[in-house]
Amino acid sequence: MPSVNVTLKSGANASELENAKKTVTDKGGKITNEFKLIKGFTAEFPADSVSALESNDHITVEADSEVKTQ
DSSP states (O other): OOEEEEEEOTTOOTHHHHHHHHHHHHTTOEEEEEOSSSSEEEEEOOGGGHHHHHTOTTEEEEEOOOOOOO
């Protein structure tokens, strides 16, 4: 399963993040990391179910990848 990063958009209610976590587990995914500095998490999530997360206007969903600095 691919990994995705889910973060709460500015001004959104924290309950939306809990709703996203529930969506992940309900659709067969697994939360692998919860962020401490920002409101969000990383999850392993079936690729064919990502649209269930992306349809939530209060969160941002991005593919998890390595970040490099110059």
